Amino acid sequence: MKTVNMKRNHSIKRDRILELLQTTLEHPTADWIYERLKKEFPDLSLGTVYRNLRILLDEKKIITIRSAAGHDRFDADLSSHQHVVCEKCGKVVDILMNLDKSSLHRLEEKTGFSLASPRISISGLCRDCRLDKSES
Amino acid sequence: MKTVNMKRNHSIKRDRILELLQTTLEHPTADWIYERLKKEFPDLSLGTVYRNLRILLDEKKIITIRSAAGHDRFDADLSSHQHVVCEKCGKVVDILMNLDKSSLHRLEEKTGFSLASPRISISGLCRDCRLDKSES
């Protein structure tokens, strides 16, 4: 059968990182992944998580979402969708906006940017952070 | 006349940083501002630029735009508009999308996020970076 899917990747840790990203809605940080997989691989190092995330990025198997709140977040869902990002805590939630194809194309012409697979993120404030009056 | 506009801020450097941001379409980085104002204030230090940018942010006189490419960028245009951001070099260009008010509200209800003054950025690839084959 499909040998392409049979391709054996000799890095079981990389496999698990990708798998973890594919089976969560969390849009995790590198630390989250590290803490999670340390139970599975007690000798895991944070550098390995970062290095493999970078490899997966280069292979275009995942994407990054930057937030005003420190840590980068990662997503293995490559389907066309957008993100709401909390500018205080960095939490990311998937959303779906129907993007007008033609107006996107107009944007490309106007700006000179290629928006082939545009990453759109809307930053706001999540409920937790809104209610958190610890420091407004 | 309007005394509110007469309020004298005793930090001439802070004033110039804000002024610079208000009179450029560049969405500059801290470094850009530093290099620019060093001609005017030869003793300027980069720390002062960062500190004043943070103060202006706290005062909500400017906003930050994060990019995949290292440096943060700043914008003193607080009118409702959006940004296209190059994921390679970080260049930022203003755009205007007419956001459906009601669908934004629906997003708020669905996600629990408050999107009162949402910052929307679309990441793509600018023309320069697209043509730059130095390292694809």
Next chain:
DNA sequence: AATAAGAATAGTAATCATTATTAATTTTAT
């Protein structure tokens, strides 16, 4: 103008997320 109190600064050190290095280990190919 002299003086004191507060604000801002330059210069420098510290922080923190991420990336690079390296020597050792593991996997694959021969």
Next chain:
DNA sequence: ATAAAATTAATAATGATTACTATTCTTATT
């Protein structure tokens, strides 16, 4: 079995940003 290639843990380095501090500049008060 052996050699080449890939991966790793541990650690050091990087780079953007922030914090600290002693000094200088502003403003208010005499």
